Amino acid sequence: MGLDGMHLVFIAFASAGILLSPLLYLQRHAWEGKFKYLLLIALFGGFANLSFQTAIYHGDVVRVMILFYLVPVWSVLGGWYFLKEQPDWIRVVAVVVSLCGALLILQVDSETFSGLSWIDILAIASGMTFAMNNILFRYTASQPVGGKVSAMFLGCAFLIGTYLLIQPTQAALPSNTVVWYAVLYGVLFVNLITFGTQWGVTQLEAGRAALIIVMELVVAVVSVALLTDITLHSREIIGGLLVLTAAIVEGWREPDKPDTDSAQV
Numbered sequence: 699m700g701l702d703g704m705h706l707v708f709i710a711f712a713s714a715g716i717l718l719s720p721l722l723y724l725q726r727h728a729w730e731g732k733f734k735y736l737l738l739i740a741l742f743g744g745f746a747n748l749s750f751q752t753a754i755y756h757g758d759v760v761r762v763m764i765l766f767y768l769v770p771v772w773s774v775l776g777g778w779y780f781l782k783e784q785p786d787w788i789r790v791v792a793v794v795v796s797l798c799g800a801l802l803i804l805q806v807d808s809e810t811f812s813g814l815s816w817i818d819i820l821a822i823a824s825g826m827t828f829a830m831n832n833i834l835f836r837y838t839a840s841q842p843v844g845g846k847v848s849a850m851f852l853g854c855a856f857l858i859g860t861y862l863l864i865q866p867t868q869a870a871l872p873s874n875t876v877v878w879y880a881v882l883y884g885v886l887f888v889n890l891i892t893f894g895t896q897w898g899v900t901q902l903e904a905g906r907a908a909l910i911i912v913m914e915l916v917v918a919v920v921s922v923a924l925l926t927d928i929t930l931h932s933r934e935i936i937g938g939l940l941v942l943t944a945a946i947v948e949g950w951r952e953p954d955k956p957d958t959d960s961a962q963v
Contacts, residue, residue: 699876702869707751708858709877710884714892715851717885722848728841735838739846740853742831747854748861750824757817760804765821767800767915770908772829777904780833789905792944796912799940802933803919832899832907839900847892909948916941 729736753762770793777783835846871877899907916938923930930938 699879700869700872701876701880702867702871703755704751704858704862704867705869705871706880706883707747708855708862709880710888711747711851711858712855713881713884714888715848715855717889718844718848718851721844722852725842725845729845732838732841735834735841736845736849739831739834739838740849740856742827742834742853743850744853744855744857746824746828746831748857749820749827751858752861753817753820753824757815757821762817762821763915764801764804764806765818766825766828767797767804767912768822769825769829770796770905770912772826773832773908774905776829776833777836781836781904783903783905785905788947789909792909792947793905795940795947796909796944799937799942799944800912800915802937802940803915804937805933829904829908832896833904835896835900836902836904836907843893843897843900847889847896850892850896851888906948910945912941913945 750762750766753766774783774785774789774793778785831850835843838846895911898910902910919930919934919938922928
């Protein structure tokens with residue numbers, strides 16, 4: 699509809715952040731003495747989205763997705779180092795199986811990683827900072843989720859807005875109708891999926907949550923096959939089954955509860 703990708707991301711996240719900012723204000727007393735964690739969430743969550751969207755915008759989508767989906771590795775390592783989570787052999791195997799499935803779906807071969815570009819570094823950084831953002835949500839499990847999501851949205855809008863000022867796109871904003879669609883997308887859809895995701899990562903161990911999040915790759919591939927004329931090949935089916943198996947193995951086990959109280963909305 700003529701709306702530039704970076705404009706879409708900025709409008710959507712700014713709209714979502716503005717909508718939730720009163721919630722952040724109302725919950726300000728819950729963050730007394732812990733405001734630094736909100737700033738870190740804004741920084742890591744904002745940079746994760748900025749780096750991912752920039753890499754997608756300028757680079758090869760499949761290559762970027764491959765590097766981003768190293769998230770389970772960073773999450774398990776970060777959960778072990780920062781949250782003192784002790785991954786057992788089942789989780790390690792599940793991470794390996796999940797990564798193998800993702801590599802099959804994305805058709806990785808010997809030529810995929812020939813030469814490392816700045817876009818690749820951004821894609822890797824987006825996965826690492828996304829994992830750190832989720833670890834912070836888990837670490838502050840007793841704090842209300844709404845304030846954390848609001849801080850993340852505002853951080854995204856600020857960093858992406860700064861990027862657009864430094865590297866302005868040549869595309870002009872289309873009609874007001876399209877802009878309002880972008881606002882609606884941010885207020886409804888982005889808010890809904892982010893609340894669901896971030897509440898989930900607050901309740902689950904970092905490595906466990908990351909393994910289940912990789913299921914979005916399978917959903918994306920199956921959705922494309924159902925909505926278009928694209929036929930899934932054997933490697934995509936096998937890869938999807940591997941990711942699904944890893945998610946089920948993790949989901950079947952009894953989850954560990956956060957060290958702190960259950961998160962509030």
